[in-house]
Amino acid sequence: MTDPPRTPDGRYIVVDGVLWRATRPDLSDAERERLVHDLMDARRAVGAGKRAGDDAAVAAARKAVDAAKVALGERGPVWWNDGAPDYNRRKVGNTPYAGWWATPSGRSE
Known part of the structure; x- marks a missing residue:
């Protein structure tokens, strides 16, 4: 790929x-890897929650997906500072x- x-x-x-x-370019390789791992775990948890029909688990997992995406710079405030x-x-x-x-x-x- x-x-x-x-x-x-x-x-x-x-x-x-x-x-x-x-992804934010200022992240160290180790931090980026950790956050991507967290993101993938959260995405798997969304699927597991859906398969189990557990709405609360899905909501919690989606929150974790969002948190990882924000930390990576892919959501939330922009990571550049030139306006x-x-x-x-x-x-x-x-x-x-x-x-x-x-x-x-x-x-x-």
Whole structure:
């Protein structure tokens, strides 16, 4: 599996033409790995709760997913500090990244 394209400023990855906020670059490898592990555990817990029909477990697991995503920088406040807006979950063609995306180097996914 190859990594998805990343915007030139490193703020987003592009999946199916949609921008998704990238993980904070200031995280150490160990911290990022721990948070990704927490995220995957929480996602598995969502599935387990759904299979068991346990709404409380699903809600708790979804909270844990959100907490991991916020800690990774993929949700919540943006991790950059230059005042640039957040284009998370937007079609890349409808953002200032459209020109970059239209180039061969942008679309190399």
